Amino acid sequence: MRNSALDSSPTVSVSCGNPGLNIAAPQCRLSPLLPLVVLAALAGHAQAGNVVLPDEAPIPLLREQAAPLGERAVPPVETSPPVLAAGEIACRSDLARLGVSFADMPAVEAEGGCRLPHPIRVTTLGAAISLRPAAIINCNTARAAAQLVQQAGRKAAEAHLKSPIEAVNHASAYVCRVRRGTVHLSQHAFGNALDIASLTLADGKHVAVREYEDAESPEALFLDAFRTAACGLFTTVLGPGADADHADHLHLDMKRRRGGAYCR
Numbered sequence: 001m002r003n004s005a006l007d008s009s010p011t012v013s014v015s016c017g018n019p020g021l022n023i024a025a026p027q028c029r030l031s032p033l034l035p036l037v038v039l040a041a042l043a044g045h046a047q048a049g050n051v052v053l054p055d056e057a058p059i060p061l062l063r064e065q066a067a068p069l070g071e072r073a074v075p076p077v078e079t080s081p082p083v084l085a086a087g088e089i090a091c092r093s094d095l096a097r098l099g100v101s102f103a104d105m106p107a108v109e110a111e112g113g114c115r116l117p118h119p120i121r122v123t124t125l126g127a128a129i130s131l132r133p134a135a136i137i138n139c140n141t142a143r144a145a146a147q148l149v150q151q152a153g154r155k156a157a158e159a160h161l162k163s164p165i166e167a168v169n170h171a172s173a174y175v176c177r178v179r180r181g182t183v184h185l186s187q188h189a190f191g192n193a194l195d196i197a198s199l200t201l202a203d204g205k206h207v208a209v210r211e212y213e214d215a216e217s218p219e220a221l222f223l224d225a226f227r228t229a230a231c232g233l234f235t236t237v238l239g240p241g242a243d244a245d246h247a248d249h250l251h252l253d254m255k256r257r258r259g260g261a262y263c264r
C-alpha cells in the first residue's frame, strides 16, 4: 500500500485574495491589517504552549466548488498557496522548532470527498531523522510523528537498541481511499494518517513492524515502547495483533474522537 498521492489524480484548487493572512504569496495583495493578524496569531501560539492542537475554527480559504461525484476531475488549477488559519501557522512554527523539513503544497480535493486543504510534503521528522519516502500529510500528523520519534521513540531506541533512530520508513500517507471493507473514507484520505512500516537506526539496524516471536527481544521491546507512546500523541494506533490489515505496519492517525484514543 504505497503512498499514491500523485497517482489518484486529485483535483487541486487553491485560491487567493481572501483579505486574511497569506504568508507565502508575494503575488497576492496583502491586507494593511496583516501585521496585526500576524501578531495575533503569534500571541495565540505563545499562550497555547509548544504542543498546540488545531483549533476548530473554520479555515478562511476560498476555493472553487468541488466537482460533483461521478464527474470527471477538473484539471488542477494552481494560483497561489492557500490562506492559513492561526492553528496551521502555529503548527508550522512547531515543526520548525522540531527541526522538521517540510514544504507547503497546493490544496488537494479529489472525487469522493478526499480533501487536504493545507498539505505539506515532509522529508524529515527532525535533525538527522529522515522520513522515507517523502510524505504528503497535514501539519498535525507531521507534528505528532516528529514528537513521537524525537521523544519516546528516541529514548526507546537508545534503551533497547543502543542506537538512535535515523529514518522512519512509511508505507502510506495521503491516499484517496476508503477503509478496507467499508464505504467510509480512511483518515489517509485527509492526510491525517501515517503508516509506519519500519525504522532504521543510525547503526544500520532495520526494525520492521511485525509480531516478534520473542516478546522480550530488543526489537519487540522497542516497538512496544514506541507503540505505547504513540497512543496519546495520535488518537488511533493500530498495529500487529489488532487485525490482519495491520500485521506489518503501525497505522497512526489524528481522527477527532470524543471517547479518547483508540489503540489496539
Ligand SMILES: [Zn+2]
Pocket: 172, 188, 193, 194, 195, 250, 251, 252
Ligand atoms: Zn493506515
